[in-house]
Amino acid sequence: MNKNHIIGxxxxxxxxxxxxxxxxxxxxxxxEVFTPYPIHEVIEAMGKKTRFTFAAFIYGFLGAAGVLAxxxxxxxxxxxxxxxxxxxxxxxSFIVVTIVITILTVTLASLFTFSLRAKxxxxxxxxxxxxxxxxxxxxxxxxxxxxxxxxxxxxxxLLKKGAVEVYEKELQPQI
Amino acid sequence: xxxxxxxxxxxxxxxxxxxxxxxxxxxxxxxxxPARAWANFLLNNYMFLSIAIxxxxxxxxxxxxxxxxxxxxxxxxxxxxxxxxxxxxxxLLLFFGxxxxxxxxxxxxxxxxxxxxxxxxxxxxxxxFIRMIVFFLAWVLMTRLxxxxxxxxxxxxxxxxxxxSELLSKIYIFILAITFSFATFDWIMSIEVHWFSTxxxxxxxxxxxxxxxxxxxxxxxxxxxxxFYKEMNKSHxxxxxxxxxxxxxxWGYFAFSQFxxxxxGNIPEETEYFAHRWHSGFKVIFYVNFFINWFLPFxxxxxxxxxxxxxxxxxxxxxxxxxQYLDLYEQIFPGVMHHPVFGITEIGFFIGFAxxxxxxxxxALAAVPLIPKNHPYLDESLHHHLH
Numbered sequence: 001m002n003k004n005h006i007i008g009x010x011x012x013x014x015x016x017x018x019x020x021x022x023x024x025x026x027x028x029x030x031x032e033v034f035t036p037y038p039i040h041e042v043i044e045a046m047g048k049k050t051r052f053t054f055a056a057f058i059y060g061f062l063g064a065a066g067v068l069a070x071x072x073x074x075x076x077x078x079x080x081x082x083x084x085x086x087x088x089x090x091x092x093s094f095i096v097v098t099i100v101i102t103i104l105t106v107t108l109a110s111l112f113t114f115s116l117r118a119k120x121x122x123x124x125x126x127x128x129x130x131x132x133x134x135x136x137x138x139x140x141x142x143x144x145x146x147x148x149x150x151x152x153x154x155x156x157x158l159l160k161k162g163a164v165e166v167y168e169k170e171l172q173p174q175i
Numbered sequence: 176x177x178x179x180x181x182x183x184x185x186x187x188x189x190x191x192x193x194x195x196x197x198x199x200x201x202x203x204x205x206x207x208x209p210a211r212a213w214a215n216f217l218l219n220n221y222m223f224l225s226i227a228i229x230x231x232x233x234x235x236x237x238x239x240x241x242x243x244x245x246x247x248x249x250x251x252x253x254x255x256x257x258x259x260x261x262x263x264x265x266x267l268l269l270f271f272g273x274x275x276x277x278x279x280x281x282x283x284x285x286x287x288x289x290x291x292x293x294x295x296x297x298x299x300x301x302x303x304f305i306r307m308i309v310f311f312l313a314w315v316l317m318t319r320l321x322x323x324x325x326x327x328x329x330x331x332x333x334x335x336x337x338x339x340s341e342l343l344s345k346i347y348i349f350i351l352a353i354t355f356s357f358a359t360f361d362w363i364m365s366i367e368v369h370w371f372s373t374x375x376x377x378x379x380x381x382x383x384x385x386x387x388x389x390x391x392x393x394x395x396x397x398x399x400x401x402x403f404y405k406e407m408n409k410s411h412x413x414x415x416x417x418x419x420x421x422x423x424x425x426w427g428y429f430a431f432s433q434f435x436x437x438x439x440g441n442i443p444e445e446t447e448y449f450a451h452r453w454h455s456g457f458k459v460i461f462y463v464n465f466f467i468n469w470f471l472p473f474x475x476x477x478x479x480x481x482x483x484x485x486x487x488x489x490x491x492x493x494x495x496x497x498x499q500y501l502d503l504y505e506q507i508f509p510g511v512m513h514h515p516v517f518g519i520t521e522i523g524f525f526i527g528f529a530x531x532x533x534x535x536x537x538x539a540l541a542a543v544p545l546i547p548k549n550h551p552y553l554d555e556s557l558h559h560h561l562h
């Protein structure tokens with residue numbers, strides 16, 4: 001078996017973070033970090049940036065503008081009806097619907113954007129280096145072939161920073 | 176860590192000068208136009224009271240949610256609470272201005288108006304002041320107890336004071352929800368005696384919370400820029416700006432709900448309130464109110480580049496304090512004056528009350544060290560870090 005990945009298992013967030021900063025400083029390249037819950041600090045430390053919030057804003061803006069335009073078209077242009085003597089462009093009463101549809105647009109569009117960008121879809125084969133990262137462990141994964149740049153022994157650094165376990169493994173997609 | 180602010184002579188003279196200007200303008204305006212003077216009096220006193228109440232609610236909420244991040248700032252809202260008794264004494268002076276502000280106190284209106292007769296068992300002058308005294312006694316008592324528990328924690332230490340504060344905060348929030356609702360009904364809604372809205376008290380409660388928090392944030396930022404609160408970092412600022420952002424959305428939600436339901440229902444005795452605020456020159460205030468209190472904070476505090484910028488947050492909370500003035504102007508003035516008025520009277524009243532509030536608040540803030548000592552979450556607060 002070709003053990004091509006080094007896996008460090010941590011008990012808590014603090015030791016994981018100190019290890020992340022240490023290996024970054026020593027010049028190692030982290031392949032991926034698996035945590036039980038999202039830790040924004042890891043994403044920042046790995047130098048990853050996201051334009052997701054901006055995309056969400058655009059979806060919300062388009063959703064709001066779209067639903068307002070739709071209501072204006074139906075209630076004022078296409079089929080004006082007199083409701084209790086109100087103007088056909090009953091703007092204040094459009095607002096509630098606008099808020100709700102905007103939330104729906106943002107949620108659905110963000111979900112699809114995320115799935116597309118991360119290439120996640122139902123039935124996809126996934127890579128899970130250590131199943132305990134879905135429970136209470138924090139798992140750091142290194143690609144062995146890309147560790148030429150780092151200085152020092154990776155395993156001892158991880159253990160020094162509080163890893164409870166360091167081992168090597170071949171990663172295989174699971175269904 | 177024994178940071179204690181000292182009030183400079185200059186600051187005290189400025190507040191005294193503000194009060195002197197205020198007193199001069201107030202004295203003049205009571206001679207010139209008593210109705211306008213009383214409307215200003217109610218507006219400014221209620222405004223600074225609502226800021227104090229909002230700050231006290233802020234601190235009670237921090238206790239019951241056991242929030243760690245805000246522990247080191249708790250002296251600021253605590254010092255603001257000390258304005259409540261002074262507001263109470265000033266509010267009692269309203270006794271002399273009842274006829275100028277409240278239509279239901281007029282004998283001839285009571286004799287002919289069925290609705291005022293129907294409301295008379297609740298809306299009569301003795302009961303009005305009995306309620307006012309009860310409200311203020313409850314607020315003063317509860318805020319004193321919370322403040323004392325917090326000061327004793329510094330002196331003696333131990334977890335028991337935190338637990339006591341938490342219990343007191345629970346009781347206080349319960350009392351405040353009821354008393355402040357009735358207080359807004361009494362003092363502000365009854366100006367338009369024929370009109371009623373259940374959302375009114377909720378909206379004003381949220382307004383007090385929003386603008387009280389905005390004032391707390393402003394004071395914290397100013398102190399931070401003057402070199403106090405050295406431990407304050409980006410995470411604290413982001414928490415504060417999210418707080419203001421969230422509350423301005425809640426304010427917008429309630430303010431709009433109240434308007435939209437009445438607009439959609441279109442029942443004459445309800446729409447009369449907004450019809451009045453849409454005519455004779457008041458309409459612009461209606462829109463500017465939504466713009467300042469909801470739209471500006473929403474847009475300015477939405478992007479991360481802006482809500483992490485201390486200057487932007489500072490600008491927004493300063494605007495919000497004027498937003499509270501405008502919101503109350505819209506609620507009080509159309510019922511008393513026939514046209515929008517703004518001049519030396521309004522400015523003088525505001526300066527006078529602001530001077531009084533600043534003086535009392537700063538005195539209370541300077542009385543004890545700025546950062547508490549034995550709060551169980553103090554360490555978490557000093558090293559606060561957001562993920």
